[in-house]
Amino acid sequence: xxxxxxxxxxxxxxxVGGDGxxxxxxxxxxxxxxxxxxxxxxxxxxxxxxxxxxxxFDSSNDxxxxxxxxxxxxxxxxxxxxxxxxxxxxxxxAQFQKSPPLELEFQVFFNDVTTNDFNTLFKTxxxxxxxxxxxxxGTFYGRLLPKSTLHFAxxxxxxxxxxxxxxxxxxxxxxxxxxxSIQCDGLKKEVTKAYSAQFQSDMNTFLNARxxxxxxxxxxxIIMAGLPNGIFMSQAGVGMYYDLLGSCLVDMAKLGxxxxxxxxxxxxxxxxxxxxxIEEIIKVNGNFSIEIMDSLSHQIWQTSKKSNIDIFVSGGxxxxxxxxxxxxxxxxxxxxxxxxxxxxxxxFSIFDGAAHEHIDHFxxxxxxxx
Amino acid sequence: xxxxxxxxxxxxxxxVGGDGxxxxxxxxxxxxxxxxxxxxxxxxxxxxxxxxxxxxFDSSNDxxxxxxxxxxxxxxxxxxxxxxxxxxxxxxxAQFQKSPPLELEFQVFFNDVTTNDFNTLFKTxxxxxxxxxxxxxGTFYGRLLPKSTLHFAxxxxxxxxxxxxxxxxxxxxxxxxxxxSIQCDGLKKEVTKAYSAQFQSDMNTFLNARxxxxxxxxxxxIIMAGLPNGIFMSQAGVGMYYDLLGSCLVDMAKLGxxxxxxxxxxxxxxxxxxxxxIEEIIKVNGNFSIEIMDSLSHQIWQTSKKSNIDIFVSGGxxxxxxxxxxxxxxxxxxxxxxxxxxxxxxxFSIFDGAAHEHIDHFxxxxxxxx
Numbered sequence: 001x002x003x004x005x006x007x008x009x010x011x012x013x014x015x016v017g018g019d020g021x022x023x024x025x026x027x028x029x030x031x032x033x034x035x036x037x038x039x040x041x042x043x044x045x046x047x048x049x050x051x052x053x054x055x056x057f058d059s060s061n062d063x064x065x066x067x068x069x070x071x072x073x074x075x076x077x078x079x080x081x082x083x084x085x086x087x088x089x090x091x092x093x094a095q096f097q098k099s100p101p102l103e104l105e106f107q108v109f110f111n112d113v114t115t116n117d118f119n120t121l122f123k124t125x126x127x128x129x130x131x132x133x134x135x136x137x138g139t140f141y142g143r144l145l146p147k148s149t150l151h152f153a154x155x156x157x158x159x160x161x162x163x164x165x166x167x168x169x170x171x172x173x174x175x176x177x178x179x180x181s182i183q184c185d186g187l188k189k190e191v192t193k194a195y196s197a198q199f200q201s202d203m204n205t206f207l208n209a210r211x212x213x214x215x216x217x218x219x220x221x222i223i224m225a226g227l228p229n230g231i232f233m234s235q236a237g238v239g240m241y242y243d244l245l246g247s248c249l250v251d252m253a254k255l256g257x258x259x260x261x262x263x264x265x266x267x268x269x270x271x272x273x274x275x276x277x278i279e280e281i282i283k284v285n286g287n288f289s290i291e292i293m294d295s296l297s298h299q300i301w302q303t304s305k306k307s308n309i310d311i312f313v314s315g316g317x318x319x320x321x322x323x324x325x326x327x328x329x330x331x332x333x334x335x336x337x338x339x340x341x342x343x344x345x346x347x348f349s350i351f352d353g354a355a356h357e358h359i360d361h362f363x364x365x366x367x368x369x370x
Numbered sequence: 371x372x373x374x375x376x377x378x379x380x381x382x383x384x385x386v387g388g389d390g391x392x393x394x395x396x397x398x399x400x401x402x403x404x405x406x407x408x409x410x411x412x413x414x415x416x417x418x419x420x421x422x423x424x425x426x427f428d429s430s431n432d433x434x435x436x437x438x439x440x441x442x443x444x445x446x447x448x449x450x451x452x453x454x455x456x457x458x459x460x461x462x463x464a465q466f467q468k469s470p471p472l473e474l475e476f477q478v479f480f481n482d483v484t485t486n487d488f489n490t491l492f493k494t495x496x497x498x499x500x501x502x503x504x505x506x507x508g509t510f511y512g513r514l515l516p517k518s519t520l521h522f523a524x525x526x527x528x529x530x531x532x533x534x535x536x537x538x539x540x541x542x543x544x545x546x547x548x549x550x551s552i553q554c555d556g557l558k559k560e561v562t563k564a565y566s567a568q569f570q571s572d573m574n575t576f577l578n579a580r581x582x583x584x585x586x587x588x589x590x591x592i593i594m595a596g597l598p599n600g601i602f603m604s605q606a607g608v609g610m611y612y613d614l615l616g617s618c619l620v621d622m623a624k625l626g627x628x629x630x631x632x633x634x635x636x637x638x639x640x641x642x643x644x645x646x647x648i649e650e651i652i653k654v655n656g657n658f659s660i661e662i663m664d665s666l667s668h669q670i671w672q673t674s675k676k677s678n679i680d681i682f683v684s685g686g687x688x689x690x691x692x693x694x695x696x697x698x699x700x701x702x703x704x705x706x707x708x709x710x711x712x713x714x715x716x717x718f719s720i721f722d723g724a725a726h727e728h729i730d731h732f733x734x735x736x737x738x739x740x
Contacts (some may be wrong), residue, residue, distance in 0.1 A: 063516035105516040109504065114495070118488045122507040125484070132516055134479065135505035137492040146433035146475040146502055 015072045016318045017117025019124075024072050024318040030311055031157050034360055035076050037296040038156070038223055039083050045221065045364040046087040046152075049291050052095045054217040054369075055151060057104075064088055065150050066131075067109040067213075069140040070158030073120045078129075081108050084152060085131060106131035109150075113139055139163065141205045145213040153210055153220040157360075160225040162269040163202045166194040170265045182246035183268045185239055186232025199271040203281045211287035216369035220288065223296065226361045229274045237354035241312070242268060244347060245320070248339040249328075257335060258328050266327050268320075272358055282365065292364035309348060313341045385442045386688045387487025389494075394442050394688040400681055401527050404730055405446050407666040408526070408593055409453050415591065415734040416457040416522075419661050422465045424587040424739075425521060427474075434458060435520050436501075437479040437583075439510040440528030443490045448499075451478050454522060455501060476501035479520075483509055509533065511575045515583040523580055523590040527730075530595040532639040533572045536564040540635045552616035553638045555609055556602025569641040573651045581657035586739035590658065593666065596731045599644045607724035611682065612638060614717060615690070618709040619698075627705060628698050636697050638690075642728055658735035666730040679718060683711045 015024035057064075066084055071077035085106050092104050110121060114137040125133055138144050140155070141163045168176035169184075169191050176190035184195035210220060225238070233239030253263045275293060282290055317337045325333050385394035427434075436454055441447035455476050462474050480491060484507040495503055508514050510525070511533045538546035539554075539561050546560035554565035580590060595608070603609030623633045645663060652660055687707045695703050 063519060107516050107519075114492050118492060118505060119485075122484050122488060122505070125507070132514060133507070135488060135492075135507065137495070137503070137505065144502060146477050149433060149477075 014113050014115040014117070014322055016321050017073055017120055019073075019120055022314065022317055022321070023120075030315050032076050032079075034157055034223060034296065035079055037360070038221075038362055039079075041292070041294070041296070041362050041364075042080075042083060042154075042221055043087040045219065045292055046084070046091055049364060049366060050088065050091050050152075050219055051217060052092055055215060057092075062103070063105050063107055064092075064152070065107045065109070066152045067111055067136065067145065067150055067154065069111045069144075069153060069155040069210075070161075071110045071112050071116075071121070073112075073117045074124045076156070077110060077121075078124075078126060080154060080156065081131070082129075084154065088152065108133050109136040109145065110134065111136040111138070111140060111144060113137070140209065141202055143209045143212060147212050148215045150210075150213045151215060151218045153214055153218070155221070156223040157225060159203065159206065159222060160270055160272055162195075162198050162271055163205070164198070165267045165269045166198040168194045169267050172264065178267055179264055181243070182249065182266055183233060183239065183242045184271055185234040185243065187234055195271045196273075196277065199273055199277070200281055203278070204285055207282065207285040207287055211285075211367060214367040216367055218367045219291075220365040220367070222361070222363040222365065224361050224363075225270075225272050226278070226295075226359055227272045227274055228356060228359055229276050231274075231356045233272055233358075235354070236272075236356045236358045237351045238272070238358045240350055240354060241316070242270075244343050245316070245340055248336060248343055251339065252332070252336065258332055262328055268323070273361075275361060278361060278363065282363075286368075288365035288367055290363065291366050292362065294362045296360040296362050309344060312344050313337075316340065384483050384485045384487070384692055386691050387443055387490055389443075389490055392684065392687055392691070393490075400685050402446050402449075404527055404593060404666065405449055407730070408591075408732055409449075411662070411664065411666070411732050411734075412450075412453060412524075412591055413457040415589065415662055416454070416461055419734060419736060420458065420461050420522075420589055421587060422462055425585060427462075432473070433475050433477055434462075434522070435477045435479070435515075436522045436524065437481055437506065437515065437520055439481045439514075439523060439525040439580075440531075441480045441482050441486075441491070443482075443487045444494045446526070447480060447491075448494075448496060450524060450526065451501070452499075454524065458522065477504065478502070479504050479506040479515065481506040481508070481510060481514060483507070510579065511572055513579045513582060517582055518585045520580075520583045521585060521588045523584055523588070525591070526593040527595060529573065529576065529592060530640055530642055532565075532568050532641055533575070534568070535637045535639045536568040538564045539637050542634065548637055549634055551613070552619065552636055553603060553609065553612045554641055555604040555613065557604055565641045566643075566647065569643055569647070570651055573648070574655055577652065577655045577657055581655075581737060584737040586737055588737045589661075590735045590737070592731070592733040592735065594648075594731050594733075595640075595642050596648070596665075596729055597642045597644055598726060598729055599646050601644075601726045603642055603728075605724070606642075606726045606728045607721045608642070608728045610720055610724060611686070611714075612640075614713050615686070615710055618706060618713055621709060622702070622706065628702055632698055638693070643731075645731060648731060648733065652733075652735065656738075658737055660733065661736050662732065662734035664732045666732050679714060682714050683707075686710065 016022055066081060068077050068080060089104065108131045110133065118135045118137065122135065136144055168174040169178040171177055176194040178188065178191045184191055186192055214220060227236060249258065249263050249266065252258045253260050279290065279293065282288055321333060324336050386392055436451060438447050438450060459474065478501045480503065488505045488507065492505065506514055538544040539548040541547055546564040548558065548561045554561055556562055584590060597603065597606060619628065619633050619636065622628045623630050649660065649663065652658060691703060694706050
C-alpha cells in the first residue's frame with residue numbers, strides 16, 4: 001500500500017459528535033428519510049444483482065464483508081447495515097437452498113473521517129447485532145481496506161462532500177473567485193467549472209480506491225444529493241437554504257462580527273451533480289458497471305418545509321457547525337446558528353416558491369471482474 | 371455467530387482516555403517497558419514459528435491480519451504492531467525470496483472494550499503507517515472476528531484482568547469472603563480458589579474465541595502479569611502496592627469518607643497466575659500448541675522503585691481510576707489518589723523489603739490445524 005494514499009480531511013468534515021441536543025445522532029432525521037426511501041431499492045438490488053457463485057462463495061463457511069463509507073455516528077448506519085445483511089442472507093439462502101442457521105458470517109466496517117465521534121458510534125452498537133463490527137477511520141478519498149476483500153460497499157449522503165473547496169473559488173485573483181456566494185450556485189460559469197472539476201477528481205479517486213478493495217462481482221450502492229439535469233443550485237430549494245446561511249454571514253460581516261476577508265474565503269465543500277455528470281465519470285473510470293441509476297423519491301424535504309422547521313435548523317447545525325467553527329472560530333458558532341434559525345423562520349415561505357428541488361441519486365454499481 | 375457471545379464489560383475496565391496529564395497515553399511507561407522487553411522475543415518467535423506456506427499464502431497478493439486484543443489508547447500498541455509487521459515482512463521475504471515492494475498487505479484490528487477511548491487512539495495513528503487500521507470494540511472474552519480470518523493475535527498486559535470479580539469474594543455469607551483485602555493476596559485458600567476458577571474460566575473463554583478466529587498455523591503472543599510458581603501476591607512487591615491502595619480505602623472508611631459496606635464489596639478484578647496454571651489451562655483447552663513459554667526480564671519495576679515514584683503514582687491512577695470511580699463514586703476519586711500518592715511516598719522503602727517480585731509471562735501459541 002502506497003503511503004501517499006493515506007491523507008486526512010480537515011476535522012470540520014465530521015458531523016457534530018456525542019448524543020446531545022445538537023448532535024448529528026439527534027439531528028439526522030432528514031438523512032434517515034433518505035435511508036428509508038432507499039431501503040427497498042437496496043433490497044431489490046441485492047436480490048437481482050448479487051451473485052454468490054460469481055463472488056466465489058460456496059455453501060461452506062465464509063465471510064461476507066460490508067463497509068459503510070461515511071457512516072457518521074449513527075443511528076442511521078445501523079438501519080442500513082441491518083437491511084443489507086437481511087437481504088444478503090435471503091439471497092444466500094435462495095442461491096444455496098440452505099436452511100438457517102446460515103454459515104455465512106458478516107463483518108461490517110463503519111467508516112468515517114478520523115475525527116468522527118467513533119466513541120459514540122461504538123457505544124450505540126446494538127448488543128444483539130448479528131455481525132462483527134469494526135470502526136474504519138480515515139477519508140474514503142483513499143485506500144482503507146486490503147485488496148479484493150470487500151463484497152458490498154455503501155455510501156449514503158457523503159459523496160456530494162468534496163475533499164476540499166476548489167482553490168480558485170476563494171482566490172481573489174482567479175476568474176473563478178466566488179465572491180458574494182458561499183456555494184456553487186450555478187450563476188458563474190468559472191465557479192461551476194472549478195467545482196465540477198473537483199467533484200470529478202474526487203469521485204474518480206473514490207472509485208479507484210473502492211475498485212481495489214471490492215472483489216470482482218461485488219456491489220456498491222451510492223446515494224448522494226444531486227440536481228436534475230440542467231438545473232442550477234440557485235433554482236432549487238436547497239440552494240436557497242445555503243444562500244440563507246450565506247446571507248447570515250454577510251449580515252455578520254456588516255455588523256463586524258466576522259471579518260470581510262473570512263467571509264470571502266468561505267465556501268461550502270459541496271457539489272450537487274447531475275446524473276449525466278456522474279454517469280460520465282463512472283464510465284470513464286471504467287472499473288464498475290452501472291446496474292441501476294435512479295433517483296429516490298422521499299417526502300421529507302417537502303414535508304419539512306410545511307411542518308417541521310426544526311429539521312432545517314438543527315439538522316443544518318449538526319452538519320455545518322464544524323465548517324463554521326473551523327473557518328470563523330468557535331466564538332461565533334452560537335451567534336451564526338441563532339441568526340440562521342431566525343432567518344429561516346422569517347424566510348420560510350421562499351421555499352414554497354422554489355422552481356425546483358434537488359434530487360437524491362441512487363446508483364448501484366458492480367465491480368468488473370479483472 | 372451466536373448473539374449470546376456478545377457481552378460487554380463494565381465501563382470501569384477501560385484505561386483513562388484522552389491525552390491529558392492523567393491519561394493512560396501519558397502514563398503507560400511501565401507497560402512500555404514490557405513492550406520493549408518483549409520486542410526481540412516477538413521478532414524471534416515470528417522468524418522461527420511463522421510459516422507462510424502452511425498458512426496457505428503464496429507469493430501472490432494476500433492480506434495478513436493482525437489483532438491487538440486490549441490495545442488501550444496507544445501509543446504502546448503502535449510500537450507493537452510496527453514491530454510485528456516488520457518481522458512478518460522479513461519472514462515473508464525470506465520464505466518467498468521476493469524483493470520489496472512486497473505484495474503482502476496488512477490489516478490491523480485494534481481491540482479494546484467498547485468504552486475505551488477509540489477517538490484518541492484513532493487521532494494518534496501514524497499518517498505514514500504501512501497497514502490498514504481498524505478499531506475493534508468489544509470484550510475479548512467473546513468472539514470479535516469472523517472464523518479463520520486472523521493470522522497473528524497479540525495481547526499484552528490484559529489477561530490478568532478478569533471479566534469480573536468472583537461473586538464469592540465479596541459475599542459476606544461465603545467462606546471465600548475476602549474481608550480486609552482488596553485483592554487475591556494468597557493468604558486465604560477459599561479466596562485464591564475463587565479467583566483461580568474465574569481466571570481459568572476467562573482464559574478458556576478467551577482461547578475458545580481466538581481459536582475460532584485464528585487460522586490453522588496462526589500465531590498468538592500473550593504477555594501477562596503473573597507470579598513465580600509457589601509465590602503469593604502478599605509476598606511480591608506488586609501485591610504490597612495493591613495492599614497500600616487497600617489500606618488507603620480502609621483509612622478513608624475510618625474517616626467516613628467512604629462506607630464500610632462499599633469497602634467490603636470492593637475487590638480488584640486481577641489475578642496473577644503461575645506458569646504452571648497457565649500451561650494447564652492451555653493444554654486442557656486443546657486448540658493451541660505452546661511454542662514458547664518464558665518470562666520477560668525488564669528492569670522498569672526495579673528501576674521505578676529507586677528513581678521514579680511518579681510511575682507508581684500516575685501509572686496506577688491511569689489504570690485503576692475507572693474501578694474506583696465506578697465503585698465509590700466520582701466524588702472520592704481525587705481524594706483516593708491523593709491518599710494513595712502520599713502513602714506510596716511514605717512507605718516506599720517497603721518495596722525494597724519485598725521477598726519476591728511478580729513476573730511477566732511471555733507465551734507464544736500456535737493454532738492447531740483442524
